Amino acid sequence: MTTTRITTDIDYDKPGKQISFLRLPYSDNAHAFGFIPIPVAVIANGEGPTVLLVAGTHGDEYEGQAVLRGLIHELDPADVSGRLIFLPAHNYLAVEADSRCWPDDNHNMNRVFPGDPDGTPTLATAHYVENFLLPLCDFGVDLHSGGKTSEFLPCVYLRRTSDRALMERKLAATEAFGAPLATVVAKTADNRSLLAAGDRHAIAMISTELRGMGSLSIEGLRIGRDGVRNLLRHLGVLRGSPEAYPPPRYVEYPDQSAFTYVATDGLFEPAAALGDEVQRGQLAGRVHSLKDASTTATDVLFQGSGTVVARRVPAPVQCGDYVFAVAAEVNRSDLV
Numbered sequence: 001m002t003t004t005r006i007t008t009d010i011d012y013d014k015p016g017k018q019i020s021f022l023r024l025p026y027s028d029n030a031h032a033f034g035f036i037p038i039p040v041a042v043i044a045n046g047e048g049p050t051v052l053l054v055a056g057t058h059g060d061e062y063e064g065q066a067v068l069r070g071l072i073h074e075l076d077p078a079d080v081s082g083r084l085i086f087l088p089a090h091n092y093l094a095v096e097a098d099s100r101c102w103p104d105d106n107h108n109m110n111r112v113f114p115g116d117p118d119g120t121p122t123l124a125t126a127h128y129v130e131n132f133l134l135p136l137c138d139f140g141v142d143l144h145s146g147g148k149t150s151e152f153l154p155c156v157y158l159r160r161t162s163d164r165a166l167m168e169r170k171l172a173a174t175e176a177f178g179a180p181l182a183t184v185v186a187k188t189a190d191n192r193s194l195l196a197a198g199d200r201h202a203i204a205m206i207s208t209e210l211r212g213m214g215s216l217s218i219e220g221l222r223i224g225r226d227g228v229r230n231l232l233r234h235l236g237v238l239r240g241s242p243e244a245y246p247p248p249r250y251v252e253y254p255d256q257s258a259f260t261y262v263a264t265d266g267l268f269e270p271a272a273a274l275g276d277e278v279q280r281g282q283l284a285g286r287v288h289s290l291k292d293a294s295t296t297a298t299d300v301l302f303q304g305s306g307t308v309v310a311r312r313v314p315a316p317v318q319c320g321d322y323v324f325a326v327a328a329e330v331n332r333s334d335l336v
């Protein structure tokens with residue numbers, strides 16, 4: 001039996017609406033005997049599935065945080081059949097710092113599952129979610145956007161699994177969410193994400209990318225708000241018939257070739273835009289050396305073929321930075 005240092009006054013079995021904190025004990029130079037207050041809310045009423053709703057896994061991704069903070073106040077327990085567990089600022093210290101990762105430990109919360117109860121705050125929080133929240137849940141949504149450094153075509157993100165029944169539940173959840181695009185990542189993708197943790201617990205968990213660029217997009221907000229509510233209707237947690245959205249266009253990252261990287265430092269001048277259809281070997285852009293004006297710019301070629309679904313936002317690049325993500329069309333029938 002694993003243990004955690006995190007405590008909370010939330011009773012996950014109690015009906016009604018509770019809004020409080022997960023308290024992660026913390027002591028440093030500025031806070032001798034304190035706790036890190038990770039916001040949590042539960043809205044529960046009667047029989048029905050339990051759904052985990054997460055935002056702020058990366059602190060500079062705002063649409064999901066706004067969607068969940070709104071929903072916590074808009075919903076009454078009488079609206080719900082089942083249980084909603086909200087984590088609107090999953091990596092609270094990163095949210096507070098307005099940063100993708102909390103600068104003091106610099107851990108990407110979506111690469112630390114199953115976490116460590118004795119690790120840094122990011123690791124200890126992930127450990128609590130994996131070991132104390134996911135076992136309570138049937139479904140989950142982890143709302144991401146591009147943050148300050150990326151811009152995505154708004155989409156649902158989902159992870160392939162060889163469990164056919166689980167994959168069907170994920171696809172049904174994806175289609176209920178209603179985003180125009182659904183990006184599939186391989187089951188061999190990094191196993192330290194929250195989506196991978198969901199797979200370990202056989203939870204139908206999906207994620208999103210709702211634009212980004214260090215801003216809060218109206219379009220991403222609308223897709224997120226409508227998507228979460230329609231998914232909850234689809235799951236029977238909220239009353240009413242779910243909207244029958246047109247099916248999304250499914251695309252997939254086949255392997256690492258989905259990402260086009262730069263091999264030199266400098267200023268990246270793009271030759272393609274988000275949504276473009278591109279071919280492997282096509283010019284993706286050029287990197288201008290910052291210090292050596294006598295050299296010509298270095299060409300960067302796309303490594304994969306398909307639709308440009310994400311791009312790096314800041315123009316200054318370092319060797320190893322991704323500049324574009326390209327996903328190839330895939331048939332829904334090939335995903336199960």
Ligand SMILES: [Zn+2]
Binds near residue numbers: 061144145147
């Ligand atoms: Zn993210």
